[in-house]
Amino acid sequence: MTELKDFRIGVVGAGLMGAEIALVHALSGHQVVLADRNEPALSAAMARLTGIFDKGIARGFYESSLKAPTLTAIRTTTDLSELADSDLVVEAVFEKEEIKAEVISTLDGCLKPGAIIATNTSTIPITVLASHVGEGRQPYFIGTHYFSPVSRMTLVEVIPALQTSDETISTTLRLCHAIGKTPVRIKDVTGFAVNRLLHVMLIEAVRLVEEGVASPSDIDQACRLGLGHPLGPFELMDATTSSLCLQVQDILFQAYGERFRPRPLLKQRVQAGYVGGRGKKGWRA
Ligand SMILES: NC(=O)c1ccc[n+]([C@@H]2O[C@H](COP(=O)([O-])OP(=O)(O)OC[C@H]3O[C@@H](n4cnc5c(N)ncnc54)[C@H](O)[C@@H]3O)[C@@H](O)[C@H]2O)c1
Known part of the structure; x- marks a missing residue:
């Protein structure tokens, strides 16, 4: 051995x-x-x-x-x-x-x-x-x-x-x-643990923007300064691309239902090509 x-x-x-x-x-x-x-x-x-x-x-x-x-x-x-x-x-x-x-x-x-x-x-x-x-x-x-x-x-x-x-x-x-x-x-469940936690937050962050509660950059600021996150949710979606986030949320929604239903604004932005990543318009730019 x-x-x-x-x-x-x-x-x-x-x-x-x-x-x-x-x-x-x-x-x-x-x-x-x-x-x-x-x-x-x-x-x-x-x-x-x-x-x-x-x-x-x-x-x-x-x-x-x-x-x-x-x-x-x-x-x-x-x-x-x-x-x-x-x-x-x-x-x-x-x-x-x-x-x-x-x-x-x-x-x-x-x-x-x-x-x-x-x-x-x-x-x-x-x-x-x-x-x-x-x-x-x-x-x-x-x-x-x-x-x-x-x-x-x-x-x-x-x-x-x-x-x-x-x-x-x-x-x-x-x-x-x-x-x-x-x-x-971690047990072998869909999304394991970290993605389940993360996407609940990302979905709520998009809902806050839909409701006009705060702008993406203010929500990022709030998470960095108020929660000690190194990146805010919109910076993170732009880094990993909104299309990948939507793909993961579709899988989590299939597995767990309503609590992971992707927000309409996220879907719309992905359809418009505003996905972030290299050279593409994202939430922050
Ligand atoms: N990107 C992330 O943040 C992240 C985080 C955790 C897990 N993952 C997972 O890690 C895996 C890889 O993701 P990534 O972001 O590095 O993807 P990537 O597209 O950057 O790299 C995938 C690589 O696999 C190679 N490849 C494809 N088919 C192959 C084959 N048949 N034989 C040999 N090489 C092959 C491609 O040429 C490419 O270089 C995926 O399962 C992804 O879900 C990604």
């Missing part, structure tokens, strides 16, 4: 989440293989990680001497069979069940017995994704829901599927601690 500190890590999906998940493991001394569908995605990810490191050094978050060893500990590939000797692989591809299913069953076929597959899905039940691996792998399948930006946010929601073994839960929790994260164990 490999010791936790020697765990070889695989990450599939070198996007916003996967690249930084690779980074936080490499920073803790793990060898990491980062996989994506094509070379441009991988070189863009490595360029982004270099930028994050440089900014982190300038702000005093990282030692400059760690830059070269950390970045060289991340090997990139477009071939999932190169993850074969990983002890734990994090899946962070697009949020589509068919795409995740294909990646997960390919991983199941090439990983050694006992290797853990951890999915970073935000909305697909872990027990559903666990059904895409064979019976022998199911005890080794788990959810690890990281938060963006992964290099700064320390929370990880750890979500066992119905079939996940206690040993896999304990190894995953220990590994999260070892890479400097704080895991919380």
